[in-house]
Amino acid sequence: MASPDADRQALAERSARALFEPDRASQSLGMRIVAIAPNACSVTMTVRADMTNGHGICHGGLIFTLADSAFAFACNSAGRPAVAATGSIDFLAPAREGDVLTASAHELWSGGRSGLYEVTIVNQHGARIALFRGRSHRLGDRTVEPRTEP
């Protein structure tokens, strides 16, 4: 018989998969979920040439997008749909074409329908590229799990 922890972990994995599969934005940017746990998620993305801006470095918006995806998978990991209400980012160092970025999100706090998440974005050398903080708002009691499972 599964333990409550194993159940929560399995739910987190199912919820992330259910949210990631139809997420065409994250998929077309080449993101991959590399770790998922209740209220936490890590996502990677390789900086492609078509992600660079006029200064020749990765567009800050796409670094935000990576963080926002990790945040989304983390705050939906209990199977109850939530969306971002706000997000803020501090850019610490540039990322360049070919860099492999990893955004790791975890919950700082939750209360009522709100949750607060911290996301750290590092490159392949472990150097911090940006710090993101987001506030989520849970929509209701619908599930994000697929409606039918074979």
Added chain:
Amino acid sequence: MASPDADRQALAERSARALFEPDRASQSLGMRIVAIAPNACSVTMTVRADMTNGHGICHGGLIFTLADSAFAFACNSAGRPAVAATGSIDFLAPAREGDVLTASAHELWSGGRSGLYEVTIVNQHGARIALFRGRSHRLGDRTVEPRTEP
């Protein structure tokens, strides 16, 4: 003879063009600059299917990216390169596939090497989708204008 205002306007147009042309991220997302002035810029983007997330709405990160591009063109419009130090966004309403979003950036304040910009993102009906605020940091005294001009 050109007036100082006309000079500043011409410089803003040249600077935006010089920054937008090599900006593969903004271009691959289909962005277009629709207005440029000293310290202000409006950019549009149509929400494509590959910009939607697992909730079936435009990925918030790409709304941030649109705002960040408008911010970048505005804060580089005096020809001195600046990058985003921080950005924050409040999401007010969802955007959907086919929506045409316009992000309009203007300078709120500048002092020393810092600038503070406000960006409003609306859809094709004028409904506000998000509000963005960014702080820029000027890099130095290099120019972003093209090195050679015929």
Added chain:
Amino acid sequence: MASPDADRQALAERSARALFEPDRASQSLGMRIVAIAPNACSVTMTVRADMTNGHGICHGGLIFTLADSAFAFACNSAGRPAVAATGSIDFLAPAREGDVLTASAHELWSGGRSGLYEVTIVNQHGARIALFRGRSHRLGDRTVEPRTEP
């Protein structure tokens, strides 16, 4: 017979008074409400010697506090209690002892139980000292009006 607008204005005035009277923090800092309207409020505070920090200028926290009070009176002006969920401030210029600061708050947006407010803080010369943005969360359907009125 009072118009709906006059009713809303009267409610805003009653709500602000009901919230300000027991607000010992705002009162002990010498704040005064100088304007109130539905979803908007202006509050003044004179920078006293005991409000200065170790750099000899007004403590940034007290500038935030002034802005937060104006925000509170504005977001409670419809008589339904709301509290601040988040606040952020950009400091633009220092304030000094003797300066008379005015914080003017207005609603940018509201949706569900959330509201977004902008507060501009200026000194007696009209120079901007700081820009504040806050997100409010409405508590429920209780009233902040005094329970008994003669």
Added chain:
Amino acid sequence: MASPDADRQALAERSARALFEPDRASQSLGMRIVAIAPNACSVTMTVRADMTNGHGICHGGLIFTLADSAFAFACNSAGRPAVAATGSIDFLAPAREGDVLTASAHELWSGGRSGLYEVTIVNQHGARIALFRGRSHRLGDRTVEPRTEP
């Protein structure tokens, strides 16, 4: 002979003292520095009756002020004067009259003249009341140490 670490610690203590002594705002709010280290500081404040707002709880601005003081002492601890450029706070739980709040600040990152600090505010039971993040800007190369020491 003092080690470099001991020197940095002694400098942090001297710098905090030099900044706290003339800080009339922090002193009149009853703040006390309870820990200081290079780039880190903890400050306590007891919520007095004259710190409560119209909802009967501690004014959020004064919680921000406590955090901002801890941030200031932390980011000035290397003896080079710095001021807050921006601050943002998420309010998690109310604080009440008599509560003893502790704000603990530490540096997340620094680069050029900017620093990024995280401050956690807890009450006497260890419950988190608020999370603060601030960005500092170093003013120049002056020292904040006292000019003469006996």
